[in-house]
Amino acid sequence: MTFSFQSRTRLLIGEAAAGRLAQARVIVFGVGGVGSWCVEGLVRSGVRHVTIVDQDRVCASNVNRQLMATAMTIGQVKVDALKEHLLEISPEAEIDARHEAFNADTAATFDIGSYDYVIDAIDSLQDKMLLIRTACDARVRLYSSMGAARKLDPTRIRVAEFWKVTGCPLARSLRQGFKRSGRLPSRKFKCVYSDELLDNSGTPDEPRANGSMVHITAVFGFTLAGLVIQDIVSRTADAEP
Template identity: 40%
Template sequence: MSDLAWLGRTKLLIGEERLQKLQNSHVLIIGLGGVGSFAAEFICRAGVGKMTIVDGDVVDPSNRNRQLPALSTTHGQPKADLMSERLLAINPDLKLNSIRKFLSPEASEEILSSDNFDYVMDCIDSVTPKLTLLVTAHKKGLKIVSSMGAGGKLDPTKIRTADLFATRECYLASLVRKRLRKLGISSGINAVYSTEKMIDESLMLTDGSNFKKSAYGTISYLPAAFGGACASVVIRDLLSYPIEMEKKLKALTLRENKQKKVNSRKS
């Protein structure tokens, strides 16, 4: 076995047996932007032994305010290549598969069928590819955590984790939920989202490339915080740590939604 001295603090926290569990796990991260780049690094630094990362984009100057591989010296370079170099610099023994590809329905099926993934991380910020990934992963019975919208928000203390169908105050989550329900999916997807109301003035229309017709302004730290929350769901779930907060939040949200429906009927 390779030298794991660099994971000494992790071992001190979770113990030898759980550390070995991470070493033997394979995590798939799709999307290496503001959320995904940090999520991938956190997964690597936690000691996960095998990773597959997927992104077909290159660094744009506008990425520098929030994305890990985006520097003044990396404009135009593939994010997948930059993150591969960084992850292997953290852990040279990491078994890493890097795929420089945008996610189409065909690519989604191909990638998710390529190996036995212990967890899938959806860090895509466009609705159509996100839906493609979620539907494919759900049909295959894969564990998945999906990042919702980090744009248009400022407060990291409002970040929550719950079943996707118990989320609130997130426009992206609302769109995804509605479309998934039409496809017969109504539970079973972990989500990271924020209860903070969006700053509507930060909305910007785009050229529609990469399935994006609009985007919201973003601050440096919030996508990274989303990435950390996504990584925490994966690590805790892989290690079978209880996640009581999510269960309580889901129950609370369902009660609130039920009460809203009752009130709307009365009015």
């Protein structure tokens, strides 16, 4: 047995599943409060082929909840700062950092069908709808984050199939948008969500901002990573004689 930072992972899930983790190709759209922690969980668990997509730079308001956001990285491109951190964990990882948005103009450049897993942590409603449709049509395994803002209770975070998510305004808006367009997702997919919704108590520092905290966004992100890991482990077990 090779003793490395992966030794405890291999001890739990076995060599075969660990090998499949190393081979999996995952793309994560949005590496903010949810997506950054998802990527952290994937790379620390042995996923080596990860593409991270985000158009933003680190700002001061990110520091309370985003993995790569510190006083030292403010102003840096988010995907670049996150890539540097991830390679400190796993120097052998292949991290493709794409500093751009996923939208109608760029969607065709991502070759979604070449990935095993797609993680949706996008905020924009229209771009989120497009990504969901694209991933479902490509028949890759998709896991999507619903809204993680205005929440404090981590015990209310759940996983459900998209059409069964309850109490989440973002999920409601997505379903309404899909129905109005007449183009529903072609497959079912799982979401991480919470039915908790609190009012903001303070004054926002930018338009339409909502309060959010790391103990919620990180649980969302780690849960998304866990869905990928569980799926790989389960498929490995099913493939064994």
